[in-house]
Amino acid sequence: MDRAVCxxxxxxxxxxxxxxxxxxxxxxxxAPHHDWNERVTAECYRPNTAARILDVDGMIEEIVNTYGRISFTAAPTLLAWLERHCPEVYGAIVEADREGRERYAGHGPAIACCYNHLIMPLANSRDKRTQVAWGxxxxxxxxGREPEGMxxxxxxxxxxxLDLMAEAGIRFTVLAPHQAANVRPIGAEDWTDVSSGGVDTTMPYLCRLPSGRSIAVFYNGTISRDVAFGDLLSDGRRFAGRLLGAFSWERERPELVHIATDGETYGHHREFGEMALAYCLETLEAHSDVRLTVYGEYLAAHPPTHEAAVCERTSWSCTHGVGRWQGECGCxxxxxxxxxxxxRGPLREAVVxxxxxxxxxxAEAFGALVPDPAEAxxxxxxxxxxxxxxxxxxxxLARHAPGGLSPDERQRILALLEIERQAMLMQTSCGWFFDDITEPGxxxxxQHAGRAMELARESLGIDLEPAFTATLRRAPVNDPRYATGAAVYEALARSAAVDLSRIxxxxxxYALFDLEPPAAASGMYAVHEDWRYRSDADGLRRILGTVRVRSRATGEEAHLxxxxxxxxxxxxxxSVREPGGEEALxxxxxxxxxxxxxxxxFAAFTRxxxxxxxxxxxxxxxxxxxAPGMGEAVCTIYRGAAALIAALDDLGLPAPGAAVHLLAHACTGRLLAMLGEGCPDPDRFFALAEAMRARNLAPDLAALGEAASRRIASAAGTAAARSCDPAPLEEIVRTVRCAKVFPLTLTLWESQNLCIGMRGRYSGMRERAGRGDKDAQRWADAFRRAAACLGVRTA
Structure with missing residues (x-):
């Protein structure tokens, strides 16, 4: 009998x-990350591309890209950010879907998502269609393929x-068990009421729709809740056992045990959750009576035998339907x-x-410019x-306005489309999910509403902001710093607005520091710079020239x-001003x-x-x-005071506290230099560390840990690239030995991945060593020691 887990x-x-x-x-x-996308990537998205499976001794036995073995949604707004900022994580997720198609009979693990995570029952039909189409x-x-699910x-x-999704070719979605109202065998007349619970989640259900069909898959809610909010992720073996225990082994039909949670549960909400998931998946794959699957594969092999009616305007995270996104429901x-x-009510009212x-x-303005505005x-x-x-x-423009456009018409089309995009983004679910209107979501x-209203003033001549802020004045605020939601909008949303002059x-x-401005880095603006004059003398930075800024999203531009x-x-x-010519510059x-x-x-510029x-x-x-320049400045001060500090020490006189800090900083700098060289002489490192300890000099452990981690990762990369060179492996051993003196907190994730990738080479080198190859023996010995230092099992 076919039993599968998803x-x-x-x-x-x-x-x-x-x-x-x-x-x-x-x-x-x-903090300590730049933003929440970066933080959750470090805690969840990246670890899941190479989740660790440990042996009984705590050594890394294997790494697993969990994305390739589970079913997953990677929402468009997340993937867009990852593609730009973490291309290696983005690439691993895309590759996992390709590998998963090979594992699951051509059915990929990834499913699509409505574009920017707005609450579909609260959207109008026009936005629903676009959300499905964009997703x-x-x-x-x-x-590189069409999605089966959404x-x-x-x-x-x-x-x-559901109807719009089915019309677009979507075969299934994923719903919580309490979202089932009634079920029955296909072809039967009588329904069974399951609205109070009791839907059998071990089978898929067909949901009949006005224009076609969509499959609604009701997942096991109890296990999902225990994963998300309980302690199942504290033990991957117990996690697997819980899934296996959900089968009814006496049944004579195929069964699917499947759960759904926020993916961030695996590493972000639950530390090391990705490791528990990886161990669970490995355990299930080794089980002879069950198999891992994804929804597309399972539905192809086991079409629904039952149908279901859904409870409309319900969700998985609000017991009051969709109340969480429109009022005070208690969630x-x-x-x-x-x-x-x-x-929540006034914010929803203002956005609507x-x-x-x-x-x-x-729609009216857009329809006057393109022949098929809906498709455009x-x-x-x-x-x-x-x-x-x-x-x-x-x-x-060639696809949707083939007859040609004037520059003003071209700019108008872009501005109208940006209004449309911002108007959808302002409906994103996170705006209502949390506890106060002051929170980032x-x-x-x-902010998106503000941008949409700003563009509407410029392109359509309508000003909606007075009505918007008037509605927000009825929004109470829990944070005592703000009287109403209107004050929050003014202080935290409108303040984010920038025009071309500010950009x-x-x-x-940014040019003073040779940095790319965020507006250009995002791709939303084309920025051309011509710096005619520049000076960095005497610690003072000056720059003067011209910039041309053009919004790629709206076509608006300025020369300044x-x-x-x-x-x-x-x-x-x-500062900026209108161009004044060469003489004025x-x-x-x-x-x-x-x-x-x-x-x-101030005298020459207007803004x-x-x-x-x-x-x-x-x-x-x-x-x-x-900030790095501060370290050199402190070292410069130390060099000037070194002779005095030495004299005080020789005379047995106490040095001022500032001198002690200077000495600690200087010693840390010497340690950092040794780490940066790969610790060629560990004894020197040990001696200096001991001398600091004897004088109660506190090193900068964070800086030393970061430097050691970087050098180890560099050495691991070199070792991976040089197939027969033991030197970088020996460097890893030396650097780890030195790091243990304090000890330092090391970030070894990348180095461990590279080490695991070299285990196949290690087997070959051992064979050569067994035949008397001394170079191979040296490499194998160095790899074994380096792997031990990195916590990686060699075989």
Missing amino acids: VHGHFYQPSRENPWLGDVGFQRSA IRDFAARF WLPETAVDIES HSGAHPGWSQEW MVRDALAPRV RHDAVALVLGRWSDEAVAGF SVQVM GAGTAL DAAAFFAGMDRVVF RVAWEGMAGSDPAGAI VYTAPDLSDEERWAIAREI
């Missing part, structure tokens, strides 16, 4: 990009959404049990007002996928003179080269920004660039 993970992050810049800014709450087209562009955000379901994160969620006011106006709207995801490159824009949807001024600031001056985090000025530079560069900029105007992202970028 584990589904819904991997998702919302769009966190600043709507005006197209890039994710620094988020303090994600499918984004999936096909990334995975995830409904928060599993929030209604018949219209919350649990972090603030006393807080009110009455703000903007959506419903914009939709007919945009659905195809506009190609612009997002192409990051609004000139080629992507030209291709889109809510602020993000308000141009920021470009000058730009200048910036930096003498410290509290002494920074950056020369005169401005003469002033900037004088004794008061900041004053000269001037100073330190209080810096965004958190700008402050983070600058601080990261100049």
